[in-house]
Amino acid sequence: xxxxxxxxxxxxxxxxxxxxxxxxxxxxxxxxxxxxxxxxxxxxxxxxxxxxxxxxxxxxx
Numbered sequence: 676x677x678x679x680x681x682x683x684x685x686x687x688x689x690x691x692x693x694x695x696x697x698x699x700x701x702x703x704x705x706x707x708x709x710x711x712x713x714x715x716x717x718x719x720x721x722x723x724x725x726x727x728x729x730x731x732x733x734x735x736x
Contacts, residue, residue: 684699
């Protein structure tokens with residue numbers, strides 16, 4: 676009998692019973708890398724446009 680968390684994970688990814696743990700990990704890893712790279716691209720694009728809290732203060736060297 677499969678644990679409930681395993682059922683949920685399979686349902687979440689649409690995985691079939693014959694897929695291995697390696698394939699599941701690889702799919703999760705690719706998703707993680709895609710999200711990370713998108714966040715990095717977003718940060719590099721927008722962060723220079725956001726004024727820093729120290730900008731314009733004369734008391735800081």
